[in-house]
Amino acid sequence: MTSKQQNAVTLYVLAKDNNKPHLMRNVFTEEAVLSMKVDSSNIAFLPRTEGLEKITDTLCRDFNANNENIYTFCLTDTLKQTKDSLHCGWLVGMKNKTSGQIKVGFGDYAWCFDNNTPGGAKQLTIEIHDMSVLPNDVESTLFDWLAKLPYPWVSHSDVMGTMPAALSSTAISMHLAGLRVGHQSGC
Numbered sequence: 001m002t003s004k005q006q007n008a009v010t011l012y013v014l015a016k017d018n019n020k021p022h023l024m025r026n027v028f029t030e031e032a033v034l035s036m037k038v039d040s041s042n043i044a045f046l047p048r049t050e051g052l053e054k055i056t057d058t059l060c061r062d063f064n065a066n067n068e069n070i071y072t073f074c075l076t077d078t079l080k081q082t083k084d085s086l087h088c089g090w091l092v093g094m095k096n097k098t099s100g101q102i103k104v105g106f107g108d109y110a111w112c113f114d115n116n117t118p119g120g121a122k123q124l125t126i127e128i129h130d131m132s133v134l135p136n137d138v139e140s141t142l143f144d145w146l147a148k149l150p151y152p153w154v155s156h157s158d159v160m161g162t163m164p165a166a167l168s169s170t171a172i173s174m175h176l177a178g179l180r181v182g183h184q185s186g187c
Contacts, residue, residue: 008027009109012024021060025056026118029117034050034054039129040129040130045128070093071151075159076154076155087109087111
């Protein structure tokens with residue numbers, strides 16, 4: 001499972017989760033557009049962000065200023081690709097630095113690429129279907145589990161087969177049990 005598009009998504013996850021803004025120029029075009037569709041009151045983003053620097057601020061610098069222990073996974077079972085697009089489901093776990101809230105979320109990525117430019121992502125739509133706040137007593141259980149999953153590409157069966165019992169009644173578990181794929185159209 002390697003392609004220029006998958007490599008760009010992998011680089012994006014590494015940049016976002018580990019606060020490495022210099023990597024984002026190898027993912028997005030200068031004129032790229034980020035669209036956010038958020039169906040949760042536990043996280044907020046502007047609905048539209050334009051340009052590499054503003055996208056880098058939003059998804060890397062600002063995100064890491066507010067969160068730590070970020071683990072983002074792309075679900076291989078949901079992966080759909082065309083010559084200019086990549087769509088997949090995702091799962092994220094993190095801790096808010098200010099409130100101490102432990103969060104787990106899921107949604108869909110819809111990527112559109114210009115195959116003639118380095119990185120080449122000209123548009124990214126992120127759908128956040130849920131962002132749940134978990135009890136603080138599951139923090140070590142959650143992060144120990146996430147640290148053991150294949151990163152950043154993981155199968156649904158690996159997630160479900162290794163999910164700790166303390167997380168089995170969460171919205172993420174219910175979502176993954178009824179796994180669905182989001183957008184599947186091209187760019």
